[in-house]
Amino acid sequence: MSDTTVLLVDDDTDFLVQGRLQLEQLGCRVIQAGSRREAVAILETTRPDAAVIDLMMEDPDAGFTLAYQIKSRYPEVPVIMTTAVTQATGLSFEKVHGQEWIRADVILSKPVRAAQLKAELERLLGHVL
Numbered sequence: 001m002s003d004t005t006v007l008l009v010d011d012d013t014d015f016l017v018q019g020r021l022q023l024e025q026l027g028c029r030v031i032q033a034g035s036r037r038e039a040v041a042i043l044e045t046t047r048p049d050a051a052v053i054d055l056m057m058e059d060p061d062a063g064f065t066l067a068y069q070i071k072s073r074y075p076e077v078p079v080i081m082t083t084a085v086t087q088a089t090g091l092s093f094e095k096v097h098g099q100e101w102i103r104a105d106v107i108l109s110k111p112v113r114a115a116q117l118k119a120e121l122e123r124l125l126g127h128v129l
Contacts, residue, residue: 004029004049004050004125005028005030005048005049006023006028006030006048006049006050006052007033007052007053008020008052009032009034009035009038009039009053010034010053010057011057011058012054015110016032018111019032022112022114023052026121027129028129031046031048035062036058036059036062036065036069037058039053043070043073048074051066051067051070051077051079051080052080053066053070053081053082054082055081056083063081067081070103078105078121078125079103080104080106080117080120080121080124082107082110082112083107083109106124108120
């Protein structure tokens with residue numbers, strides 16, 4: 001088992017189950033939250049190695065707010081934001097690094113493929129899972 005702890009945050013229980021299974025298959029320890037508020041409470045006592053968070057949860061900007069809160073508290077923790085917004089609206093967030101207000105390191109469109117999640121986590125963490 002990896003010693004990598006990933007905070008997984010989404011208000012969609014199906015996505016939480018799928019994401020947890022994907023991450024556990026990589027050997028990660030998973031801490032999950034069903035809302036931004038729940039994740040913030042977890043962050044008070046736990047520093048994850050990485051975070052995978054949904055863009056839209058209890059508030060339309062909950063993911064952006066949570067990414068900001070994570071980076072403010074733990075700047076070195078990589079944040080992967082997931083969203084179905086691109087599929088539903090055609091809006092794209094592909095130029096993450098050029099948009100300083102987006103505090104996520106990468107944004108992935110849902111559904112997130114296991115191989116894609118693994119590759120991004122390894123790239124951001126700098127080691128093989």
